[in-house]
Amino acid sequence: MATTTISHQAIGSIVSHNRPFKASLFLKEPLNVPMKLSPKRFKIEATASQVIDNTVLSPSKNKPFESKKRSNEAALILIRHGESLWNEKNLFTGCVDVPLTQKGVGEAIEAGKKISNIPVDLIFTSSLIRAQMTAMLAMTQHRRKKVPIILHNESVKAKTWSHVFSEETRKQSIPVIAAWQLNERMYGELQGLNKKETAERYGTEQVHEWRRSYEIPPPKGESLEMCAERAVAYFEDNIKPELASGNNVMIAAHGNSLRSIIMYLDDLTSQEVTSLDLSTGIPLLYIFRDGKFMKRGSPVGPTEAGVYAYTKRLAQYREKLDEASLN
Numbered sequence: 001m002a003t004t005t006i007s008h009q010a011i012g013s014i015v016s017h018n019r020p021f022k023a024s025l026f027l028k029e030p031l032n033v034p035m036k037l038s039p040k041r042f043k044i045e046a047t048a049s050q051v052i053d054n055t056v057l058s059p060s061k062n063k064p065f066e067s068k069k070r071s072n073e074a075a076l077i078l079i080r081h082g083e084s085l086w087n088e089k090n091l092f093t094g095c096v097d098v099p100l101t102q103k104g105v106g107e108a109i110e111a112g113k114k115i116s117n118i119p120v121d122l123i124f125t126s127s128l129i130r131a132q133m134t135a136m137l138a139m140t141q142h143r144r145k146k147v148p149i150i151l152h153n154e155s156v157k158a159k160t161w162s163h164v165f166s167e168e169t170r171k172q173s174i175p176v177i178a179a180w181q182l183n184e185r186m187y188g189e190l191q192g193l194n195k196k197e198t199a200e201r202y203g204t205e206q207v208h209e210w211r212r213s214y215e216i217p218p219p220k221g222e223s224l225e226m227c228a229e230r231a232v233a234y235f236e237d238n239i240k241p242e243l244a245s246g247n248n249v250m251i252a253a254h255g256n257s258l259r260s261i262i263m264y265l266d267d268l269t270s271q272e273v274t275s276l277d278l279s280t281g282i283p284l285l286y287i288f289r290d291g292k293f294m295k296r297g298s299p300v301g302p303t304e305a306g307v308y309a310y311t312k313r314l315a316q317y318r319e320k321l322d323e324a325s326l327n
C-alpha cells in the first residue's frame with residue numbers, strides 16, 4: 001500500500017462530509033495517510049473518523065438517533081432534486097449552488113407524497129442547496145412526521161452546539177448527512193453557459209458527449225467516470241453499510257452523481273449509461289436484500305399496492321401507519 005503525504009488543505013477537502021471547512025482547525029501536524037490506489041477506482045482508505053477523531057459522525061457507529069434491530073433488507077430511495085433556477089434557464093450548473101424554482105419546490109413536495117408511506121431512517125444529500133431543499137420538502141409530506149435534522153460535524157463546536165439532549169426527540173428525528181461526494185459532476189468551463197448556445201457553438205454531438213458519455217470530460221470538468229470515483233466510493237463506504245444494517249436510506253442528489261450510482265446498482269455498461277437520463281423530482285426505489293440491489297421503479301403514488309408487495313417489512317410499516325391514522 002502506498003503512503004501519500006497529504007496537506008492539511010487536501011485532507012480538509014477529502015474528509016469533509018459537509019461544506020468545506022478549514023482542516024487546520026483540527027490538525028496540528030501533517031499526517032501520513034495510507035491510500036490504496038487502483039486504476040479502476042481511487043479509494044481513500046483513511047476514513048473521516050480515523051483522520052479527525054470524533055468530529056465526523058457515522059450514524060451506525062455513533063447511534064445519533066434511533067438504534068435499529070438488524071434486518072436483511074432495506075429500502076433505498078434515490079431522488080434527483082427538483083427543478084433549479086438554472087435548469088429553468090437551461091444553464092450548465094454542475095457545482096454552482098443554486099436553489100429550486102417554485103416548480104422545483106412543487107416537484108419535491110409531490111415526490112414526498114409518493115414516498116410518504118415508505119420508512120426513511122437516514123437521509124444523505126449532496127452539500128448543494130437544491131438537493132437539500134428537495135430532501136427537506138419531500139419529508140414534510142411523510143406520514144410519520146419525523147423531523148429531518150442536518151448533522152453538523154464540520155467542527156467539534158458545530159457538533160457540540162447542535163446536540164439534541166432528549167432521547168425521545170432524537171427518536172422522532174431523521175439524521176441528514178450532507179456529503180460533497182454526492183454533488184453534481186463538476187462541469188468545468190461549461191458552468192453558467194447556456195446549453196442550447198453551447199450546442200450551437202460546439203455542435204450537438206460534441207455537447208452530447210460532454211453531457212452523457214462516461215469517459216469524456218467537459219473542458220476542465222469531471223467526466224461521469226470521475227464523478228463515479230467519488231460518488232460510488234462514498235456510496236460503498238458510507239451508504240451501503242447503513243443498508244446492510246437494515247436502515248432505510250433516501251439519497252437526494254443530482255442528475256450525474258445519481259447516474260453514476262445507478263450505473264453501479266444496475267450494473268450498467270459505459271455504453272448503457274449514456275442513454276440514462278433522470279427527471280427532476282422523481283423518486284426511484286431499490287430494495288437491498290442479501291447483498292443485492294433490486295430495482296423497483298418509481299412509486300407512482302403513496303398507496304400504490306405494488307410498492308408494498310415488494311417486501312413484508314414495507315407492508316407491515318404501511319399497516320402500522322394506517323392503524324395509527326385511524327386511532
Ligand SMILES: O=C(O)[C@@H](CO)OP(=O)(O)O
Pocket residue numbers: 087091092093094095184187211255256
Ligand atoms: O447542468 C447540470 O449540472 C446538469 C444537470 O442539470 O446538466 P446535464 O443535463 O448536462 O447533466
